[in-house]
Amino acid sequence: MSFRGNRGNRGGFGMPNSSNITGPGAQLNQLANEQQLRNAVQVEVRGWQGGSKDDVVAFISRKTRITLMSSSIENDAVVGYVKTQNDANQLKSWNGVRFAGNALEFKVRSTATSSTIEMLKAFLHRRYNQQLKMLDLSNIASDTQLQSQGAFSSMTTQSKMFPALMKLASQEKFIVESVNLSDNNLQDLSGISSLAQTFPHLVNLALSNNAISRLKALEIWKHKFKALRELVMANNPITSNPLYKDEVSKVFPRLVILDGVVIRDEAKLKAIYELPLPHKQFFFEDAEIQQLSTQFISNFLQCWDNDRSQLMPLYTPDSQFSLSADSSVPNDAQASDVSFGLYLPLSRNISRVSNTRSREQRLGKGQEQIYKLFQQLPKTKHKLDTDPQLYSVEAWRYPQVNGFLVSLHGEDQEVAQPEVHPDQNNGSNRNRNYRRNVGGSSSNNKLTPKSFDRVFTIVPGPGSLIIASDMLIVRPLANAKAWSEQEMQPQQQPSQPQSNTTSTQGTPQPGVQLPPNLTPQQGQMVERLMMETKLNLQFTLLLSEQAGWNYENALRGFTESHQNGQVPPEAFQ
Amino acid sequence: MVDQGTQLEQAVKDLFTTLDKQYTQNFPLDQYKASLLPQLKPASPVILNGNPIGGKASFQEVWMKFPSTQHSITSVDYHIIVGTGTVIVNISGKVRFDESGKTRLGETADLQIQGLPTGPSATTGNSARAFWGSWVGFNANLIVDETIFQGINNELINSLNWKVIYTPDDSAIKI
Numbered sequence: 001m002s003f004r005g006n007r008g009n010r011g012g013f014g015m016p017n018s019s020n021i022t023g024p025g026a027q028l029n030q031l032a033n034e035q036q037l038r039n040a041v042q043v044e045v046r047g048w049q050g051g052s053k054d055d056v057v058a059f060i061s062r063k064t065r066i067t068l069m070s071s072s073i074e075n076d077a078v079v080g081y082v083k084t085q086n087d088a089n090q091l092k093s094w095n096g097v098r099f100a101g102n103a104l105e106f107k108v109r110s111t112a113t114s115s116t117i118e119m120l121k122a123f124l125h126r127r128y129n130q131q132l133k134m135l136d137l138s139n140i141a142s143d144t145q146l147q148s149q150g151a152f153s154s155m156t157t158q159s160k161m162f163p164a165l166m167k168l169a170s171q172e173k174f175i176v177e178s179v180n181l182s183d184n185n186l187q188d189l190s191g192i193s194s195l196a197q198t199f200p201h202l203v204n205l206a207l208s209n210n211a212i213s214r215l216k217a218l219e220i221w222k223h224k225f226k227a228l229r230e231l232v233m234a235n236n237p238i239t240s241n242p243l244y245k246d247e248v249s250k251v252f253p254r255l256v257i258l259d260g261v262v263i264r265d266e267a268k269l270k271a272i273y274e275l276p277l278p279h280k281q282f283f284f285e286d287a288e289i290q291q292l293s294t295q296f297i298s299n300f301l302q303c304w305d306n307d308r309s310q311l312m313p314l315y316t317p318d319s320q321f322s323l324s325a326d327s328s329v330p331n332d333a334q335a336s337d338v339s340f341g342l343y344l345p346l347s348r349n350i351s352r353v354s355n356t357r358s359r360e361q362r363l364g365k366g367q368e369q370i371y372k373l374f375q376q377l378p379k380t381k382h383k384l385d386t387d388p389q390l391y392s393v394e395a396w397r398y399p400q401v402n403g404f405l406v407s408l409h410g411e412d413q414e415v416a417q418p419e420v421h422p423d424q425n426n427g428s429n430r431n432r433n434y435r436r437n438v439g440g441s442s443s444n445n446k447l448t449p450k451s452f453d454r455v456f457t458i459v460p461g462p463g464s465l466i467i468a469s470d471m472l473i474v475r476p477l478a479n480a481k482a483w484s485e486q487e488m489q490p491q492q493q494p495s496q497p498q499s500n501t502t503s504t505q506g507t508p509q510p511g512v513q514l515p516p517n518l519t520p521q522q523g524q525m526v527e528r529l530m531m532e533t534k535l536n537l538q539f540t541l542l543l544s545e546q547a548g549w550n551y552e553n554a555l556r557g558f559t560e561s562h563q564n565g566q567v568p569p570e571a572f573q
Numbered sequence: 574m575v576d577q578g579t580q581l582e583q584a585v586k587d588l589f590t591t592l593d594k595q596y597t598q599n600f601p602l603d604q605y606k607a608s609l610l611p612q613l614k615p616a617s618p619v620i621l622n623g624n625p626i627g628g629k630a631s632f633q634e635v636w637m638k639f640p641s642t643q644h645s646i647t648s649v650d651y652h653i654i655v656g657t658g659t660v661i662v663n664i665s666g667k668v669r670f671d672e673s674g675k676t677r678l679g680e681t682a683d684l685q686i687q688g689l690p691t692g693p694s695a696t697t698g699n700s701a702r703a704f705w706g707s708w709v710g711f712n713a714n715l716i717v718d719e720t721i722f723q724g725i726n727n728e729l730i731n732s733l734n735w736k737v738i739y740t741p742d743d744s745a746i747k748i
Binding site (some may be wrong): 089153192200223224226245249253254262264266267271272274275276277278279280281282283318320322323325326328329330331332348349350351352354359363392396397398400401405407409441451453455457468469471473475478479480481482485 | 576578579581582601603618620621622623624625635638639640646648650651652654655657659660661663665666667672674675676680681682683684693706707708709710714716719726731732734736737738739740742743745746747
């Protein structure tokens with residue numbers, strides 16, 4: 001079965017060269033696919049440690065003209081696939097060739113003796129298309145190699161095989177945007193539920209030609225695929241349920257295309273899933289504030305890290321300083337780094353410290369008290385000069401004080417224990433446990449990196465400025481992506497027409513520019529194939545992909561399909 | 574006597590509750606908008622994630638475009654700036670956003686497809702429950718009048734700086 005007649009919307013995955021194409025195209029696809037997978041042989045390379053994995057793969061390709069596909073490192077060996085047994089044998093004849101000062105050793109892994117894991121791994125590699133970021137797991141039962149290796153007798157059901165496949169897929173670190181699970185006789189999703197854990201960012205999913213019948217079956221994936229844009233469920237009994245569309249929309253809130261039909265306004269959906277304002281690393285109310293505050297921050301942090309006593313002229317008898325420790329702000333710190341033992345005895349966090357006297361004691365008023373508090377805080381190192389992207393600032397005017405506020409966010413590394421340990425100064429023995437921990441050995445006093453938010457109230461004076469108020473929140477280390485503007489830029493630029501091209505775009509016409517992601521060799525091969533076969537670009541790309549970019553294979557695949565009348569008229573230029 | 578800090582902590586929590594107010598269908602839009610942080614003074618500067626927002630009306634306009642929110646405050650500290658009648662407050666905590674695919678006002682991006690059956694849920698989409706995403710870290714600075722210790726029934730906020738300082742990778746909302 002195919003998607004043919006599915007409201008005329010060919011290419012359910014929205015990719016011009018996806019394998020999800022209509023009838024004869026699918027056969028062409030399958031043919032080319034089989035050709036490739038029938039022959040792939042796994043090989044091991046040892047003695048490569050003089051260079052990197054990529055170096056040795058490039059070296060082999062250059063020296064032997066044999067490409068090692070899907071290579072990875074396993075223990076002391078680089079493991080990969082070559083296209084044919086012939087290639088494998090040829091590679092063996094290169095045993096002892098010198099690479100980066102060592103003799104390379106090639107070993108061919110026998111497919112007959114490979115373990116179940118190797119068998120499934122090989123299957124995944126056969127079905128994974130790196131360029132399209134697509135894992136084609138359609139019609140698993142028909143896989144001749146799995147059949148011949150007894151996969152279906154050793155693994156009693158596909159429902160057992162699938163979780164194993166998913167586990168391997170995440171180990172292999174495949175980058176996958178599209179998964180095709182069509183033609184697997186699935187009755188529900190329980191056997192394949194782990195797909196959501198393995199590929200939570202999946203964009204396209206095909207489940208057509210299965211036996212899924214109950215709406216309830218979808219529940220296990222509710223809100224699991226937060227990026228799923230297109231779903232194909234054609235030819236499942238479930239699609240005739242009157243609530244089908246509503247239920248599917250609820251389960252997949254980001255879904256735009258269901259069975260080839262646009263069900264949501266994509267622009268509106270995008271707006272719903274982003275804040276109305278982009279985040280900014282810096283805000284300064286005006287140029288004067290910018291100059292004053294950036295200068296202030298860099299001088300302040302330098303003194304804070306080197307000699308806090310130098311800061312004291314900035315504080316007056318009316319100045320105030322206090323610290324809040326807050327270990328519960330969301331973060332991505334390692335659990336062992338969330339250590340607040342050094343701060344808790346000083347923390348004035350009103351949400352946690354209920355004792356009125358403690359709240360008063362922990363507010364530093366005037367230079368003497370403030371400096372005492374400073375001495376009790378770990379010594380730190382900021383990275384403002386080397387990694388300014390880790391810091392974010394808002395600075396704006398505070399007319400009531402004739403000054404301005406500087407709100408600084410960032411991180412520091414604690415580099416030494418405080419000059420004075422906090423409890424030596426408290427004049428109380430309320431916290432015996434803490435006292436016992438003093439001495440540096442306690443994990444509570446461990447020096448770790450921390451994130452912080454610090455807000456200064458600054459009053460400029462003649463030739464100098466004073467800090468009227470200084471409040472510091474110390475929290476577990478968190479990455480700076482929340483204000484990084486670099487990451488946002490690629491999304492703002494017009495994106496290149498790649499695999500996520502929408503299905504609303506027409507079929508590329510002959511003579512249209514080649515996709516930018518092709519290598520020059522691939523580009524040449526596509527042009528040659530188009531001349532030879534008169535296929536259009538879309539089908540030529542498909543053919544080339546499935547033939548593993550081997551010109552001979554591609555041409556043979558085409559000729560056979562064409563002779564059998566399996567190439568659709570629309571495939572031609 | 575109730576501790577000043579305790580009063581302030583409660584007041585701050587009450588202020589943030591107004592930001593989290595859920596819109597109910599058929600509620601007059603103007604009234605809903607006016608109920609978002611009504612304690613802002615008309616000309617108070619607001620900064621949201623580094624973007625300047627001019628004054629109360631603009632703020633309420635922008636905040637209506639945010640997805641539904643839930644704030645949880647986990648640290649509060651404050652300094653009274655003597656002689657100014659103002660208090661500066663530093664706040665940290667976590668906030669999460671509704672990821673169910675609705676705007677704050679309950680609109681969805683769903684298209685009505687001709688020929689495709691639509692069930693009863695399609696027409697009651699607005700009342701569907703929020704689906705809260707992962708907690709996001711935030712920091713906020715407030716400059717408020719000292720009258721905050723007497724309650725929050727008047728315009729007393731001179732400035733608000735609200736900033737997301739940590740976004741988890743699995744957040745569906747782009748922040």
